[in-house]
Structures are given as structure tokens and as C-alpha cells.
Amino acid sequence: MNNSFQEISNIILNSDDILLYPHLNMDGDAMGSAAALCRALRNAGKNCYILIEDKVADNLAFLDKGYCTENADIIAEPDLSICIDCGDESRFPERAEKFRTSKKTICIDHHRTTKEFCDFNYIDPESAATAQLIYKLIKTMNIPVDKEIGEAIFAGITTDTGNFQYSNTTEETHRIVAELYEAGIDANKVSVEIYENNRIQRLMITSRILATLETLLDGKCALCYVTQEMLDETGAMMEETEGVVQQLRAISGVEVAVFLKEKDETTTKVSMRSKSYADVAKIAATLGGGGHVRAAGATINKPVCQAMELMKTKLIESLGE
Amino acid sequence: MNNSFQEISNIILNSDDILLYPHLNMDGDAMGSAAALCRALRNAGKNCYILIEDKVADNLAFLDKGYCTENADIIAEPDLSICIDCGDESRFPERAEKFRTSKKTICIDHHRTTKEFCDFNYIDPESAATAQLIYKLIKTMNIPVDKEIGEAIFAGITTDTGNFQYSNTTEETHRIVAELYEAGIDANKVSVEIYENNRIQRLMITSRILATLETLLDGKCALCYVTQEMLDETGAMMEETEGVVQQLRAISGVEVAVFLKEKDETTTKVSMRSKSYADVAKIAATLGGGGHVRAAGATINKPVCQAMELMKTKLIESLGE
Numbered sequence: 001m002n003n004s005f006q007e008i009s010n011i012i013l014n015s016d017d018i019l020l021y022p023h024l025n026m027d028g029d030a031m032g033s034a035a036a037l038c039r040a041l042r043n044a045g046k047n048c049y050i051l052i053e054d055k056v057a058d059n060l061a062f063l064d065k066g067y068c069t070e071n072a073d074i075i076a077e078p079d080l081s082i083c084i085d086c087g088d089e090s091r092f093p094e095r096a097e098k099f100r101t102s103k104k105t106i107c108i109d110h111h112r113t114t115k116e117f118c119d120f121n122y123i124d125p126e127s128a129a130t131a132q133l134i135y136k137l138i139k140t141m142n143i144p145v146d147k148e149i150g151e152a153i154f155a156g157i158t159t160d161t162g163n164f165q166y167s168n169t170t171e172e173t174h175r176i177v178a179e180l181y182e183a184g185i186d187a188n189k190v191s192v193e194i195y196e197n198n199r200i201q202r203l204m205i206t207s208r209i210l211a212t213l214e215t216l217l218d219g220k221c222a223l224c225y226v227t228q229e230m231l232d233e234t235g236a237m238m239e240e241t242e243g244v245v246q247q248l249r250a251i252s253g254v255e256v257a258v259f260l261k262e263k264d265e266t267t268t269k270v271s272m273r274s275k276s277y278a279d280v281a282k283i284a285a286t287l288g289g290g291g292h293v294r295a296a297g298a299t300i301n302k303p304v305c306q307a308m309e310l311m312k313t314k315l316i317e318s319l320g321e
Numbered sequence: 322m323n324n325s326f327q328e329i330s331n332i333i334l335n336s337d338d339i340l341l342y343p344h345l346n347m348d349g350d351a352m353g354s355a356a357a358l359c360r361a362l363r364n365a366g367k368n369c370y371i372l373i374e375d376k377v378a379d380n381l382a383f384l385d386k387g388y389c390t391e392n393a394d395i396i397a398e399p400d401l402s403i404c405i406d407c408g409d410e411s412r413f414p415e416r417a418e419k420f421r422t423s424k425k426t427i428c429i430d431h432h433r434t435t436k437e438f439c440d441f442n443y444i445d446p447e448s449a450a451t452a453q454l455i456y457k458l459i460k461t462m463n464i465p466v467d468k469e470i471g472e473a474i475f476a477g478i479t480t481d482t483g484n485f486q487y488s489n490t491t492e493e494t495h496r497i498v499a500e501l502y503e504a505g506i507d508a509n510k511v512s513v514e515i516y517e518n519n520r521i522q523r524l525m526i527t528s529r530i531l532a533t534l535e536t537l538l539d540g541k542c543a544l545c546y547v548t549q550e551m552l553d554e555t556g557a558m559m560e561e562t563e564g565v566v567q568q569l570r571a572i573s574g575v576e577v578a579v580f581l582k583e584k585d586e587t588t589t590k591v592s593m594r595s596k597s598y599a600d601v602a603k604i605a606a607t608l609g610g611g612g613h614v615r616a617a618g619a620t621i622n623k624p625v626c627q628a629m630e631l632m633k634t635k636l637i638e639s640l641g642e
Contacts, residue, residue, distance in 0.1 A: 058573070163484035164498075165516070167509035171502035174495040177485075181492035188488035195486070196571040196596060200540065203531050203568060210528035215521065222521070247524060250517040252379070275517060 003120045005140040008106055011120055012041070013141060015079035018048045019102070021095055023086035026052070028060060028159025028194060030085040033108070033134045035063040036152035037084065040143045049074050053094040059197035063152050072098045082106040085130040087114030087123075108133050128168040131156025135176055150183035151190050158187070159194065198240075205236035209244050214308075215254075221315045222248040225260040225268075225304050249273045256280060256319060258311050260304055268300045268307035283318050324441045326461040329427055332441055333362070334462060336400035339369045340423065341388075342416055344407035347373070349381060349480025349515060351406040354429070354455045356384040357473035358405065361464045370395050374415040380518035384473050393419045403427040406451040408435030408444075429454050449489040452477025456497055471504035472511050479508070480515065519561075526557035530565050535629075536575075542636045543569040546581040546589075546625050570594045577601060577640065579632050581625055589621045589628035604639050 012018070020038055022030035034050045041048040050067045051074075072095065081102035087109050089096035099105065107118040110133060112125040127133050131153045138145060145153075157177060161169045181187070208230045214223045226241050238261060248257030256278050261269045270287070272280035273295050280296040289298020300307040333339070341359055343351035355371045362369040371388045372395075393416065402423035408430050410417035420426065428439040431454060433446040448454050452474045459466060466474075478498060482490045502508070529551045535544045547562050559582060569578030577599050582590045591608070593601035594616050601617040610619020621628040 158485070163486060164479070165484060165509060165512040167507075169508060171499045174499035174502065178492045178495035178499065181495065186488075187490060188486060191486040192596065197573045198571050200534070200536065200543070200572050203534060203572065207528045207531035207534075210524050211532075213521070213524060213528075219521065250519050251521050251524060252518045275513065 001116075002122050002124070005122065005137050008108075008120050008122055008137060009140040011104060011106065012046075012080065012082075012137075013044070015104070016047055017075045017078045018046050018080045018082065019075055019078045019098070020048065020050045021081060021083040021086070021092050021099055022050060022052070023084075023091040024054055024093070026054075026056060026060065027085075029129045029131055029156040031056065031060045031063050032152045032154070032156030032159070033084045033130045035065070035067055036131065036138065036149045036156070037082070037134050038067040039065070039146075039149050039152065040138045040141070043146070043149075044141065044143050047075065051095055051098065053092065059194050060155070062193045063155060065148070078102045080104050080106065082108060083118065084108055084134070085110070087111045088117055108137065126170075128166070128170060128173045129157045129160035131160070132173065132176055135180075145180070145183045147184040147186075150180040150185040151187075154180050154185050154187050155190050155194060158191065163191075199236075201234050201236035202240040204234040205230060205240055206244060206247075208234060209241060209259075210247070213248075216312055216315055217319055219251070219253040220319055221256045221258065221312075222251055222254045223258040223260070223308060223311060223315075224248060225262065225308060227262040227304055228264070245271045245273050249275055256283075256315060258315070260300075260307050260311065262304040263299075265303055266301060268302060268304045269297065270300060270307065270311060271295075271297045278319060283314055286314060322437070323443050323445070326443065326458050329429075329441050329443055329458060330461040332425060332427065333367075333401065333403075333458075334365070336425070337368055338396045338399045339367050339401045339403065340396055340399045340419070341369065341371045342402060342404040342407070342413050342420055343371060343373070344405075344412040345375055345414070347375075347377060347381065348406075350450045350452055350477040352377065352381045352384050353473045353475070353477030353480070354405045354451045356386070356388055357452065357459065357470045357477070358403070358455050359388040360386070360467075360470050360473065361459045361462070364467070364470075365462065365464050368396065372416055372419065374413065380515050381476070383514045384476060386469070399423045401425050401427065403429060404439065405429055405455070406431070408432045409438055429458065447491075449487070449491060449494045450478045450481035452481070453494065453497055456501075466501070466504045468505040468507075471501040471506040472508075475501050475506050475508055476511050476515060479512065484512075520557075522555050522557035523561040525555040526551060526561055527565060527568075529555060530562060530580075531568070534569075537633055537636055538640055540572070540574040541640055542577045542579065542633075543572055543575045544579040544581070544629060544632060544636075545569060546583065546629060548583040548625055549585070566592045566594050570596055577604075577636060579636070581621075581628050581632065583625040584620075586624055587622060589623060589625045590618065591621055591628065591632060592616075592618045599640060604635055607635060 020034045022034040081099050105118040106120045110127040110130045114123045135153045245259040257273045259271045274280045281291050284296035284298045287298035341355045343355040402420045426439040427441045431448040431451045435444045456474045566580040578594045580592045595601045600614050605617035605619045608619035
């Protein structure tokens with residue numbers, strides 16, 4: 001069972017040296033939540049840092065105002081360690097030992113799979129973003145929400161809700177953001193930082209990938225792939241192909257979008273998205289993969305061209321009448 | 322000076338036969354605003370239609386639940402005509418005469434250039450979307466906001482605010498949307514209808530256009546073009562190239578994004594966007610065009626390849642040190 005924000009608030013306010021642990025490979029919600037809480041706790045006079053083990057993504061670096069460090073000794077013996085937007089130690093493996101040595105631990109998260117593995121826990125899968133929980137926690141601690149805290153919270157909310165378009169967005173999401181505007185945030189500035197910071201290689205690889213587009217079953221399925229050669233030629237990184245599968249799903253009439261990534265000559269990773277009725281987790285399961293009804297994936301031990309053919313067969317089997 | 326919502330509300334509630342006039346080439350705000358008001362007025366027992374003169378875009382057709390008609394005689398002698406999201410008769414040219422014959426006219430709009438050209442006017446350039454004004458008007462009329470009205474209002478707001486990312490978004494925008502959630506809207510469903518309804522040709526032409534990408538001044542400028550041949554080969558329509566210039570601006574380090582559209586062999590249209598400091602209206606003015614500081618355009622009487630060279634010269638002149 002969750003502790004209350006009041007209990008967690010008391011624990012925090014009675015601590016002085018505090019480390020925050022967002023998950024590896026920080027997204028906007030992890031970084032925004034951690035930055036907001038770090039700023040709030042420093043404003044309240046605490047000695048607080050965000051302990052990380054990998055680089056902050058370029059488009060989120062504007063949120064790090066001297067908060068992030070890879071130096072675990074920056075606080076030798078923390079009174080308190082708070083893990084943020086992550087559900088177990090595998091999400092912060094190199095920091096797990098430091099986390100465990102803390103006198104007390106807290107988990108603030110919104111992932112459905114997270115168990116209560118800390119001394120104190122607030123896990124709410126109904127919350128669109130961990131940043132919403134952090135906002136409520138800061139309010140409970142009676143720390144004023146300034147512009148900077150507000151912008152970090154906004155960063156977390158807008159990225160985890162797909163700019164308020166995903167079905168996790170609620171009335172409360174918009175009420176909180178309205179309050180952030182009251183706190184003086186410049187939401188447009190945050191959006192420009194986060195979304196208008198693509199490397200040119202991202203556009204180049206996207207163009208190349210879209211040129212591989214194939215459709216199936218009267219346009220019900222759309223497939224694309226990327227190879228290592230395409231990455232080499234454009235200088236793009238594999239993570240810059242994220243977003244392609246959503247573009248495929250956004251085609252009119254497409255129910256299932258499939259994106260194949262050549263990992264090496266004999267390994268292909270496949271990502272699938274469905275729009276309104278198809279269960280892609282089921283298709284993924286037949287390939288030894290898994291996921292959700294609308295978003296799933298698998299690894300196929302075949303070269304990318306053979307994996308394309310296999311996927312077409314699978315799609316015809318599961319969606320063809 | 323604006324009339325009050327109360328005055329306008331009284332005029333509407335004292336009318337029976339009402340025609341609504343959204344602008345030509347309806348966007349999400351025009352269609353969402355008109356659909357919301359039409360539904361509300363029908364719920365209040367009025368005989369109400371949306372009079373149009375061009376086809377409703379495919380991705381907005383879900384909002385038309387028997388409201389839209391091209392038949393101006395559907396109401397022979399309207400008590401009231403309301404123009405929505407448009408500021409003068411040039412925005413509804415084929416319907417202008419009908420509009421003028423109405424006993425009373427009202428304008429509800431948020432465009433900065435709109436003058437008070439109707440009998441009653443509510444023009445608020447500070448409003449992120451006309452849909453926000455329609456929402457407030459419906460509330461003033463005491464007509465309950467049902468799910469369908471709410472979803473149409475949401476469609477208008479989300480499209481005109483760039484999914485709550487543009488700087489026109491305010492605290493009030495989010496407060497209104499929170500109330501729409503209370504009214505039971507399925508915002509995700511609306512978003513999927515509007516944004517996941519692209520023709521496959523849009524992706525194909527985007528891929529082709531991005532392949533023409535050139536940068537200038539150490540990546541400060543990004544340029545792309547589209548030709549009639551590229552449109553022919555992909556089967557795409559020129560309007561499906563919308564959005565490309567924003568993608569260019571979203572490249573890290575790019576201050577000015579330029580997109581050239583070949584109209585015919587001797588005419589090229591150019592769209593420009595700037596990110597944070599460049600005044601593209603100034604550059605457009607040197608080409609006989611115009612616009613805003615961050616978004617401007619012009620027509621160049623040259624073939625597209627020569628227009629590209631001209632634009633590069635202009636960019637170097639205005640941005641090179």
C-alpha cells in the first residue's frame with residue numbers, strides 16, 4: 001500500500017542530504033521530475049543532487065542547472081535516497097549499491113509494474129506522468145512552485161502524455177498545467193528545447209526509412225525497415241529512428257504499423273503499433289516477444305529482409321480475412 | 322468594441338433559424354468551433370446548419386454529424402448568420418451574399434486582423450482558439466456542454482495551439498480543457514481522428530522532400546524544396562507538404578527554415594520559419610512578400626532551382642556575419 005504524500009513529505013523535510021535517482025536513459029518525465037524535486041529541495045535549504053550514470057540527452061540538458069552528477073561521493077552518507085520514475089534497481093544498476101546504503105529510501109513512480117520496494121512508496125499507475133506526483137508532493141511540502149520547478153514539471157507531463165494527446169491525460173493533468181502557467185512557466189520555450197533540437201541526421205534517416213515503406217492487406221498494414229548501412233550512410237543513431245513507427249500508424253487506414261531494425265546480419269528487432277483493434281502483443285508473442293495490445297515488439301534471429309517476409313506472413317495470418 | 326457574450330447570447334437565444342459560416346478551407350478550429358456551436362444550438366431547439374462552400378477535410382469529417390451543407394436554401398430566410406473563425410467576407414466569398422441577407426449577423430473570431438464588420442462582434446486576438454470563445458459563449462447561453470460539444474471544442478483548441486505547445490496557449494486554455502474532460506470527452510479519440518489520418522502519399526512526399534535538404538551558414542539555415550514532378554510521382558497534393566518547414570526548424574542549431582514549392586515552371590512559393598531571433602518577415606519583404614517575425618512567405622517569379630539560389634543569397638545577406 002502507498003504511503004501518503006504527507007508521510008513522505010515529513011520524511012523528506014526531516015532529511016538534509018538527499019540523492020535523487022531517475023532511471024537510466026532518462027526521458028522527459030524522469031529528468032523533469034528529478035529536476036523539479038531537486039530545485040524544490042534546494043529552495044527548501046536541502047543539500048540535494050541528482051545521481052546519474054549516463055549522459056543527459058541533449059534536448060533535456062536545459063533542465064539540468066547544476067543538479068546532475070555521476071559522482072556518488074558528492075554526498076557520502078545520504079539521509080535519504082529517492083528513486084524517481086523507476087520501479088526497481090535494474091533501472092539504476094550502477095547506482096543500486098549506493099541507493100541501498102542510504103538510511104532511508106523512497107520510490108515515486110507511475111509505472112504499472114512497480115512494486116513497493118523502498119521504505120516509503122508512492123506508486124500511482126493512473127498518473128499520466130511521475131511529474132504530476134512530484135508536483136503534488138512539492139505542494140504537500142508547502143514549497144512554492146517557482147517558474148523553474150514549473151517548467152521541469154511541464155517537461156515531464158508534456159513528454160509522457162504525448163503533448164496531451166495520449167489516453168493517460170486526464171482532467172487533473174490539465175488542472176495541474178493551468179497551475180504551472182500561474183507559476184509563470186514559458187511552456188513554448190520548454191517545447192522548443194525538447195522538440196526542436198533534432199540532429200539533422202534524424203531527418204535524413206527518416207527520409208531514407210520512409211523510402212522503404214510497403215503496405216499490405218489493402219493498406220491495413222504498413223512496414224518499414226532500417227539497416228546498419230543506412231545508419232552509416234546518414235550518420236544517424238538507431239535511437240533517432242524512434243517515432244517512425246508512430247508515423248506509419250498515422251497513415252489513414254493503417255491498423256498495424258511495423259518497423260524493423262537491423263541489429264546485425266542475423267538479428268532484427270521489430271516494433272509494432274496498432275491503431276484501434278488489432279492485438280500486436282499476440283503477434284509479438286508468436287515471435288517470442290511481448291508488450292501491450294497497442295505497442296509490442298520482438299527480436300527475430302534473421303537478416304532484415306527475411307524478417308520483413310516473416311512479418312508479412314504473420315500479418316496476413318493474423319489480420320487477413 | 323466587442324459586444325459582451327451576454328448580449329450575443331441574447332441575440333442567439335431570441336433567434337430560431339441560424340446559419341453558421343466557418344472560413345473556406347476549414348481547419349480544426351473553424352470546423353470544431355462551428356460543429357460545437359451547431360450541436361449546442363440544436364440541443365437548445367434551434368434550426369441550425371453550418372453553411373460551407375468546399376469539402377470538409379477527411380480528418381475533420383468525424384465532427385460533421387449532419388451539420389454541414391452547401392445548400393444555401395436549407396434556411397431560406399435566416400434570423401441570424403454567425404461567421405466563425407473568419408474576419409471578412411473574402412474568407413467565405415461564395416456565401417457572402419447569403420450572409421448579408423440575414424436579418425442579423427454576428428462575428429466570433431480570434432484573428433488579430435479582424436475588424437468589427439458584423440452587427441455584433443466578439444473578436445479576441447488573445448484567445449488561443451476561436452473554439453475557446455465558442456465554449457464561453459455556450460456557457461453564457463447556459464446550454465450544457467455534452468461530450469460531443471466538448472470533443473468539437475477540444476478539436477479546435479488542440480489544433481490551433483499545436484497540441485498546447487504554441488505560445489498562444491494559456492492557463493485558461495488548460496482550465497477549459499479540464500472542464501471538457503469533466504464533460505466526458507475522449508481526447509485521445511479526437512487526436513487519433515485528426516492526426517492519424519494521413520494519406521500514405523504524405524509520407525512519401527515528405528521522404529522525397531527531406532532528401533533535398535541543404536544547410537547553410539554552419540547549419541543555421543535549412544532549405545528544402547518540392548517540385549510538381551515530385552508531387553506527380555508520389556501522387557501527393559501540395560497541401561500534404563505542410564509541416565515540412567516545421568520539421569526543418571526543429572533541427573538543432575537551425576534558426577531559419579526555408580521551404581520552396583514549385584508552383585509552375587516560372588513561379589516558386591517560399592515559406593520561412595525562424596526559431597528564436599531571426600526576423601523572416603524582413604527577408605520576405607525584400608522579395609515582395611510578408612508575414613510575421615517567426616513565419617513569413619513570398620512568391621518568387623523564378624524556377625525552383627533559381628529560387629533556391631536566390632534564397633541562399635538572401636539568407637547569407639541577412640544572417641551571415
